[in-house]
Amino acid sequence: MxxxxxxxxxxxxxxxxxxxxxxxxxxxxxxxxxxxxxxxxxxxxxxxxxxxxxxxxxxxxxxxxxxxxxxxxxxxxxxxxxxxxxxxxxxxxxxxxxxxxxxxxxxxxxxxxxxxAINNLNTCVEMLMANDGLEVNHKLANVQLVVSSIIEHAKTGKSKGLRPARDVVGDWVEEVERRFDDPTNAAGFTLGIESLDDLMAPKQALRGSLIVVGARPKMGKTAFYNRVATHFALNHRLPTLLFSLEMTDRGIIERMIAQEGGVSADIFYTGAHDDMEMARALARAEEIAESNMYIDSTPGVDLHHIIAECRKIKRVKGKIGLIAVDYLTLIKAAPAERRDIAYGDITTGLKNLAKEMDCVVLLLTQLNRKLEERADKRPTPADSRDTGQIEQDCDVWIGLYRDAVYNNNADKSLMEIILRLNRDGNTGTAHGQLVNSYIKNISQSEAERLSMKGQESKRNYSQKVTQATEAF
The missing domain is CATH 1.10.860.10 (DNAb Helicase; Chain A)
Structure with a gap:
């Protein structure tokens, strides 16, 4: 030495x-x-x-x-x-x-x-000592980011900032080789809904992606959130981090257990249940308990809280598969001139978090009720409430729609999963069946049959109304 x-x-x-x-x-x-x-x-x-x-x-x-x-x-x-x-x-x-x-x-x-580590920790000291007007919370968040980068560098040898193209090409070649050597090392992740996964193939949901799911109430946002979360935890078997600003952690778990067990959550309250149903539900509960799932139902958290918790798990586990947030406008926004600017900062922060954690971030968002004034009420990214920057930040935008919410004659279970934006693949409409708040897989032919059945019922109803009016 x-x-x-x-x-x-x-x-x-x-x-x-x-x-x-x-x-x-x-x-x-x-x-x-x-x-x-x-x-x-x-x-x-x-x-x-x-x-x-x-x-x-x-x-x-x-x-x-x-x-x-x-x-x-x-x-x-x-x-x-x-x-x-x-x-x-x-x-x-x-x-x-x-x-x-x-x-x-x-x-x-x-x-x-x-x-x-020494060079970067010196930078941390300089940041904390600087008289630059930044709030101490922001400075500590930056320090935490630097510490996380040190730990990541120690594990992988990779550092942030400019890298020679040769190093990046080398990483890419290694990744391509892993994909061909082992299909489980594919570029992206399936989300657990067959028709949607087929639509997003072959790249699927890439690491570093921000996926935004928008819908009006009763369209199945929570069911979608739970289905994707349990798929990552139980099938991909990767750390799955859930932030629920609306439901309690026990409420989330109860829904997941009921959905994965194929039972109604009512059986946990009434005592009237089939023993096999309860056994099936408890078996799924044990699987979820043994998974790498983490739930934070702290109300009114801000973006810094979410980032800090994710970095903590990344340090312990080494990697993360999914970060899911339910939902955007319940996150405490920083002061800004307009709400859309404040929430734009949050979506940008979540996109950056997806890249930093090298995982998928799933973000739920409410949509403007103005869309219900349209003849076609199927959602688009422009319907996102107070979140005009979503289209710029997200890699995938999915709208959920159930015709039964507006049309009594439509099939009650049929759900449209509308892939409006997908920067790395196809767009289009996938389908699922919403049964007991659980999204079941459904074939395209079955989806078409249920849709036609609903349209036929609507026509018959319209004809009856017309005939009754004419008779009157």
Whole structure:
């Protein structure tokens, strides 16, 4: 280790040992392990950074990495003299360190993480000390973001800010390989409603996406919210974070258990139930209890609270699948000139949260009652109440519609799931059946049959009214 006590954490000996070991080692597994652990920027000394970069490039292009080829590569880039010349590269190869290069790489990685943490924590101190007029809550939120980025960097080696295109391409190639090697590592997530998943295929709901679901009352927003949440928790088996500003946590769980168990929630109150129904409900309750689901029903929370809670779970669990918020206009907004600006800041913050957590954020929102004055009451993004920025922030916008709410002759169970906006795929209308507040899968042909049946009932009703009027 360097003798300068004022220098940031580093180990010149470990850096030299890794470079020399990579050039003389014939153990391909160890070499690949090393270049997966550290990156050029992990090296404290610039010369070692450059030498490592050329060694990695040669390894990835299946070329030899002896002293001659590495020196030639450095010469081609005009860097050989800058790193100490041929003599220094040759000197590195004389170190008998090939057997322990993975351990030395870990030392380099640990020192790099320490340097990254120190630099960023110094930034936190500067933010807290700054006399810039920012509220202390905002400063603490920024500090928490920095701490989260340090932890993320320690786990993945990735840092925020500008990254070389080569690093981004490398990450992309690895992701594509994972998709083909294991279908469960697909780019996005299914939402648990077959017709909607078919419509959104093949990309599905991508990580980093903000999905907004808008509807008028009685259209099935809570049922949609619960269905997607339980699908992430029970099928994707990923941490699922629910923020309900309208219902209690026990109320949410009760609905989920009833829906997943295929029973009416009334059985939990009346005592009149089939033993098999109760057993089925309790079995689903146990599954949900054992899942990675977290529920926060704190009323009147603001965006900072949601972000802080999500970062806390991310630190503990390492990853998040879904963050679901019910619903937008119940989130306490910061003071602003207009409500639409205040709520626009919230949707922008949730979109940023989706990217930071690398997960899906599901946001429910109420729609303006003005849409009910239209002949066609199917919702559009423009119907979002006091939230004019939603279309700019969201990646997917879904409207829920049940004709039975306005037409007594329509099928009571048929639900239209209208995919109005999808930045990464198709748009269109999917269908589900709302039975006991649970969205059941339904085929397109069955949906068409139920819709036609409702239209036929409406026509018959209109004809009867006309005949009665004429007779009068």
């Amino acid at each position: 360097t003798n300068n006590i004022f220098a940031p954490p580093n180990s010149a000996e470990a850096e030299q040992a890794v470079l020399g070991g990579l050039m003389i080692s014939t153990d391909e597994d160890k070499r690949l392990r090393v270049i997966s652990l550290i990156k050029p920027e992990s090296f404290y000394q610039w010369a070692h950074n450059r030498i490592f970069s050329e060694i990695v490039r040669l390894i990835k292009t299946n070329q030899p990495t002896d002293v001659i080829t590495v020196s030639d590569a450095l010469t081609a880039n005009g860097d050989l003299d800058k790193v100490g010349g041929f003599a220094y590269v040759a000197e590195l190869c004389m170190l008998p360190t090939a057997a322990n290069i993975v351990n030395y790489a870990r030392i380099i990685r640990d020192k790099a993480i320490q340097r990254y």
